[in-house]
Amino acid sequence: MFTQLDNIDYDKHYSISDESSQQAFASLKGVLGNRLKNNYGVLLEIGAGTGGFTKGLLTNIKVNRAIVTDISPKMLSICRKRVLGESHLADDVIFATYSTGENILPSNSIDCIIGSFVLHHILDYKSFIRKSYDLLKKDGAFIFSEPCYKFHDALVLTMSEILETLIGEGDNSEVDLTRLSNWIHELHFNLKYVGDQDVLSGREDKHLFIRSEVENSAFDVGFELVEILPYGDPDAINQCLLSYLPQLDLSHIFLQKVSNLFDLYHIKYFGLIEREDAVPAYVFFFKKKMNLFSRLFKNV
Ligand SMILES: C[S@@+](CC[C@H](N)C(=O)[O-])C[C@H]1O[C@@H](n2cnc3c(N)ncnc32)[C@H](O)[C@@H]1O
Structure with a gap:
């Protein structure tokens, strides 16, 4: 198993730095508030990549032991350097390659399983939710931030x-038009084949999430507390352009035209979806409570 992200300079492409890692932690904390505790016994991070979230996380909360994992040894070694730049973390953090398919962790051993934009890379993410329930101790938390289907659907329609x-107006910036059109096509493919594992298995980004489907998967495996929280500002939808469009390498003048048209058109599509879905991503927050009622109910 491998990640196609190994083929790019990930930190450069996504502007990852210690500062952006602190921001990533602060914005997740902003959404979760006290749901994200200040300390955990054993914390398992999935898909840590180069540490774009890890460093912010581990410098702001306390852990007895953090197991920081990723499918890619290359990315994990960058992460290791980034995190161990804080030498006081050396005794508490271990790094391991892990793709979520290996049976290497004991049941009821983890207090928090966390990941930032990684579940959508895991083909059978529903099995992973099931496995996470098994790995977590009582009162353990499952916390993942992941992209939202309905937002991206509205985005593709707007774009x-x-x-x-632009084509109708006779715009002749062929390179820009091709780049924009390829990007729309890429996103549209994932929307069209949502949930189709045969088609999605060969793609790096595999899923965009539908709230009700994730909720059902979490309840089905036994999580008693299931919250899907909006991650983003539904009143500032055009903010998403700031994170997406720079990656397309469009010319400045073309970018300006796209932004102006986005302001005009987006309401037509985003106005049709609920506020909770008018955000680029969700934070999934599930808790394993294992109270008597839920244990009885599960057995029934
Ligand atoms: C979008 S990156 C996010 C990286 C990091 N969490 C961040 O926020 O900067 C997705 C990460 O998931 C990893 N990944 C892809 N497939 C995976 C899998 N099956 N199991 C674990 N990690 C995987 C990739 O190597 C990559 O580091």
């Missing part, structure tokens, strides 16, 4: 109309 308008 398609923008593309059509």
